[in-house]
Amino acid sequence: MTAARSARRRPNYRLRRNLAEAAALAAGILVLIWTLVPIYNIVIVALQPRGDVFTNDIWPAKPSLESFWIVVTQGYWYLEYFWEQFGNSLYIGVVTVVLTLLIGSLTSFSIGRMRIRHGWLVSNAALLTYLIPASFLAIPFYRIMHIYGLSDNVWSVIAAEVTFATPYAIFIFQQYAVSIPIELDEAARIDGASPLQVYVHIYLPLMTPALVAVGTYALLLAWNEYLYQFLLLSSKQSMTVPVALAQFLNSDESPWNYMMATAIIYSLPPIAIYYAFRRRMTAGLALGGVKG
Numbered sequence: 001m002t003a004a005r006s007a008r009r010r011p012n013y014r015l016r017r018n019l020a021e022a023a024a025l026a027a028g029i030l031v032l033i034w035t036l037v038p039i040y041n042i043v044i045v046a047l048q049p050r051g052d053v054f055t056n057d058i059w060p061a062k063p064s065l066e067s068f069w070i071v072v073t074q075g076y077w078y079l080e081y082f083w084e085q086f087g088n089s090l091y092i093g094v095v096t097v098v099l100t101l102l103i104g105s106l107t108s109f110s111i112g113r114m115r116i117r118h119g120w121l122v123s124n125a126a127l128l129t130y131l132i133p134a135s136f137l138a139i140p141f142y143r144i145m146h147i148y149g150l151s152d153n154v155w156s157v158i159a160a161e162v163t164f165a166t167p168y169a170i171f172i173f174q175q176y177a178v179s180i181p182i183e184l185d186e187a188a189r190i191d192g193a194s195p196l197q198v199y200v201h202i203y204l205p206l207m208t209p210a211l212v213a214v215g216t217y218a219l220l221l222a223w224n225e226y227l228y229q230f231l232l233l234s235s236k237q238s239m240t241v242p243v244a245l246a247q248f249l250n251s252d253e254s255p256w257n258y259m260m261a262t263a264i265i266y267s268l269p270p271i272a273i274y275y276a277f278r279r280r281m282t283a284g285l286a287l288g289g290v291k292g
């Protein structure tokens with residue numbers, strides 16, 4: 001009797017499992033299409049000839065790389081400072097990454113490895129800053145930068161980006177550091193190593209996956225940020241590419257082809273960095289999120 005019931009349940013179980021897998025596959029396909037459709041539209045607009053953007057064609061009848069050539073050669077008046085603005089974006093991103101990793105790793109090392117008194121207050125206070133939306137802090141940041149003479153200066157944007165990225169960095173570093181035995185630090189101190197030597201020669205090398213994860217996060221945060229760059233940078237020479245792209249919307253000619261080509265070129269560096277470090281990034285985030 002029991003064997004007969006088990007035999008009847010097996011087909012039902014397999015049917016439910018197959019239906020669940022089919023539903024999950026269908027949902028995954030829908031999400032993939034939903035994600036790729038905007039990217040597909042960016043590509044076809046960039047490949048279409050100027051003035052022939054809004055068509056019903058699935059693919060341009062005469063695809064052209066002219067828009068990319070115009071961007072690279074700065075052949076349009078909105079693009080006359082493109083490479084300088086690209087350099088500003090790169091400079092802000094790199095400096096933000098360096099400062100975020102330095103401040104975050106030093107803070108986590110001091111709290112977790114040197115065990116300073118009431119260190120947990122520092123990390124908790126840093127995370128509490130995320131309770132305030134970044135948009136609410138835009139005007140106070142603008143006023144502070146104006147008072148200190150940093151208006152229209154890339155360092156004002158760097159200061160804002162580091163402020164927003166550092167609490168996350170401290171949290172990930174503290175969680176990941178739990179997996180590093182404290183006995184390594186104690187053995188190094190017995191051998192006469194100073195705290196700085198322990199930090200440089202033991203702590204940082206073992207924290208490499210977390211450093212890569214947080215560094216990638218900080219770079220993408222600075223690379224894609226718009227609000228603070230728009231508020232704090234005004235001249236074309238100091239602008240970043242996201243702010244300069246928004247100026248295309250003010251043009252009477254609406255050069256969408258150039259705008260989409262610029263967006264594609266601008267997105268290539270973070271894509272390359274992500275795929276170059278994705279394994280280390282996944283390992284750092286996974287261990288940082290599990291340990292605690």
